[in-house]
Amino acid sequence: MGGKPHRTTHMEDFRNTVSDLELQDLGFSGNSFTWTNGRTGINNIQERIDRAFANPRWRLLFRDA
Numbered sequence: 001m002g003g004k005p006h007r008t009t010h011m012e013d014f015r016n017t018v019s020d021l022e023l024q025d026l027g028f029s030g031n032s033f034t035w036t037n038g039r040t041g042i043n044n045i046q047e048r049i050d051r052a053f054a055n056p057r058w059r060l061l062f063r064d065a
Contacts (some may be wrong), residue, residue: 024055025051
């Protein structure tokens with residue numbers, strides 16, 4: 001939420017790489033955002049800056065992860 005918009009080409013490159021490598025997002029639990037700039041109101045910026053991915057083989061080896 002808030003902050004500079006992401007470049008579409010960078011986001012597209014990232015999505016293509018995830019797809020090409022057959023990676024799956026492992027999801028998360030807890031807060032939707034993992035970073036904030038600590039400001040309030042319209043100056044507040046919140047981001048999810050950590051993500052975990054795995055390929056299908058890893059998912060088979062670690063089914064409970």
